[in-house]
Amino acid sequence: MSDNTEKLDLASPDLVNENFQKLAQLFPNCVTESAEGKAIDFDLLKQELSHAVVEGNKERYRLEWPGKKEAIVTANLPTTKTLRPVREDSVDFDTTQNLYIEGDNLEVLKLLQESYLGKIKMIYIDPPYNTGKDFVYKDNFAQDSEEYKEDSGQKDELKRRLVQNADVSGRYHSDWLTMMYPRLKLARNLLNNNGVLFASIDDHEAHNLKKLLDDVFGENNFIADLVVVSNLKGRNDKKYIATANERLLMYVKTDEFQEYGLSLPEEKLSDYKEEDDIGKYRLIELRKRGGPDTRAERPNMFYSFYVNPENGNVSLEKDELHKIEALPIKSDGVEGRWRWGKDTAKLRINSLFGRQVQGTDKYNIYEKDYLEQEGSLKRIKPKSVMAGASYSTDGATKKYRQIMGEIDFTNPKSVDFLSDLVEYTCAPDENAIVLDFFSGSGTTAHSVLELNSKDNGNRSFIMVQIPEEIDESDKAFKKGFKTIPQLGKERIRRAGKKIKEETGAEIDYGFRVYRLDDSNMQDVYYRPQDYKQESLELFADNVKPNRTPDDLLAQVMLDWGLPLSLKIEQTTVSGKKLFKVADNSLHACFDNGIDEAFAKEIANEAPLRIVFRDSGFKNDTAKTNVKQLLKQLSPETEMKVI
Known part of the structure; x- marks a missing residue:
């Protein structure tokens, strides 16, 4: 009998069709017909998007490489793959908010497009650096058959999707860009409007990754090219320069991004020695130091304050109490200038304090920088150079070994470094989701657990890792770990157990494991016409x-x-x-x-x-x-x- 009960299609969104529908709605006159059915008249669309007559192809500034069109197609092709739960590898499967997904991150990102569209607050990735020795993914989803994949070289006889990208290849950079583009394009969809992406990279592909992210996110959403000091001594195996750092590119989804900020380090807290009715504070000199710091350069920033010598109160007007004039005079006698204009000084006059310079009759003006602001401790921004012993590869390896012992992993990321990125980005009560789709040993998950234990946060994580095989010569392999996901899951389990024992924090230590696989449905479900x-x-x-x-x-x-x-x-x-x-x-x-x-x-x-x-x-x-x-x-x- 006939039945009109609606069936679930059980496939990821068809992004090409969605984009077609959006364009058709905006420009119905650009919809035409072709041998394959309805299509967009792109010549007419170009004209619709220009105030001038479009004569034909013109040179323009954009990133191009052999394979870019294929990369766009790859990103838009839907998949019928699915994720299968693995309860036996999971911790607190039914109640946890955290996910660990084994599988090719391109297909996983496609599967997450509906469930997590616009829901991710922070993405961190540490992709292959393309040094000529590491691996890239070979993507081709035009046909989904094992025979085609083997014939085309997409998989070898062992069904591996990863291939070594030798630097002698004529498509050395192009292959890497083709691999990265669709993943970044899909990842951007998952970020919410307040979201941010961080990408670690080294000098091999930093220039290309910057251009690629400009292409995907837009140049206006580039925030910073940060330096992360990962080797305090420098790597002397490098020619000419002992490399001491990696790069960290930061992009936001939109200008709605708002950072939460970093906690003040212990050594900074000791600077807040003074206290008044409002709370503890430190004094910051109001006279500008460095740069254009003279009256001649900024004449409007030179004006008088008047100080009450009895209590240090400051006014812009001279009266019986405020009778000591204070001017921004430099130590060499040159007229300097204040950091604030007079209008700002009027608004914030109660935060200023005047103090006599020891051994003179002159007074300096200081800003009271309070430790607590709006009921919470002051927070700061990360610097463009991120350094410290705990950020280094040595420090990261030491912390990793505290958890994993002799189960080795080459150059794990620093937990403290990732914790700082998560803290800076995600407030503890924000229910923020952190995604890492090149998750490696699981440092990002470890950092989320550790940070939550410190501030009772409710951030959650999604880790994605292809089941890359561990070399048989590695200690990890000899300890029974055959793939990187096996090692990553064990690290998260051990990290959660250790953090709980040390802190007793009541947070979510669990994670659900899912594994990428072919659809649960027979082929007839998708193609009954065949x-x-x-x-x-x-x-x-x-x-x-x-x-x-x-x-x-x-x-x-x-x-x-x-x-x-x-x-x-x-x-x-x-x-x-x-x-x-x-x-x-x-x-x-x-x-x-x-x-x-x-x-x-x-x-x-x-x-x-x-x-x-x-x-x-x-x-x-x-x-x-x-x-x-x-x-x-x-x-x-x-x-x-x-």
Whole structure:
């Protein structure tokens, strides 16, 4: 019998089609027809976007490389892959907000497009630096068959997606850019308007990554090219220069970004020695030092203050109490200038303090810089050069070994460095999500746990790592770790256990593990037109025989745009196993024998969404009746089948 029950499509968004629809809505006159169907007339579109007559192709400033068009296509192609939960590797699976995903980050980013669109506050990546010895991904999703991938060189005989990008290759830089572009394009979609991306890199590709990020994020959203001192002694194996640093590029999604700031270091807290009715403060001289610091250069910044010698109070007007004049005179007698203009001084006059210069009759003016501002401790910005023993590779390795012992990992990132980036970006009560899709040994996850334990924060993380094999000669391999995700997950477990033992903080130490895999659905689910009627009878069920209800739930959540971190409960209704996601946001039952009695019980809970297997109903009549009952008894419930 015919049935009009809506099915979930169980594929990532078709970004090409979405972009077409947006353009068609904005420029309906640019929609034309081609042999393949509707299309955009790009020549006409160019004219619509120009105030001048467009004569043809013109040179323009932009980043180009062989493979850029393919990279754009790769980013836009949808995928039918899915993420399968791995409960046995997880910690507190049903309640944790944290995710660890094993799989190629390009396909994972595609799968996250609906569930996490505009929901990520901070992205940190430490991608391959393209030194000529490391690996890049080979991406080609035009055809999704193992035979094609092997024939085309996309995978080798061991099914590996990673290939070494030798610096003697004619496409050395181009291959790297082609690999990075679609990942950055998809990652930008996931950032919220208050979001920020940090990318570590070294000199091999720093120039190209900067241009690439300008292309994806826009030049106006570039914030800083930071220097991170990772080797205090310098690497003497480098020719000419002993390299001591790496680069950190910072981009925001929009100008709505607001930093939370860094805590004052211990050595700075001791500067706040003075105290008044408002609180502790330090004194900062108001006279400008350095740069254009003379009256001749900024005449409007030269004016008189008057000090009450009894208590140091300051005024812009001379009176009986404020009778000692203070001017910004430099030590060599040259007329200097103040840091503030007179209008600012009027507004902030109560924050100023006058003090006599020892051994003279002159007075200096100081700004009171209070330790507490608006009820919380003052916070500061990171400097453009980020340095310190804990930021170094040696310091990072030492902290890593405290957790992992002899289970080695080459050049792990510093936990303190990542913690500072997360703290600067994400307030503890912001429910911020931190994403790292080149997660390596799991330093970013470690840093989120450690920071949350210090300030009782509720930040969460999403780690993504391809199952790259560990070399058999490594100590980690000899300790039983065959892939980097195995090592990363173990590090997060150990870090969480150690932090909990040391701090006792009541935070989320868990993480849900998901593994990228082919769809849970038979090919016939996506392409029924490719099968004859007699062949369709072979598929009594759309679902592959080796897939579990947990697998199906994850794919349904992704397709319905629900975050994978939502709380999952399992219960029984009318003898059937029922999943409840975020209370009544989604109910799912993949058992067989669904009938009217089950529908009546479910209707009492009025879930927003409910999903069943298409083959899970008692019979065709029951399927129709269940749909009608839910429509009558719980009209707000949206029902779909897979």
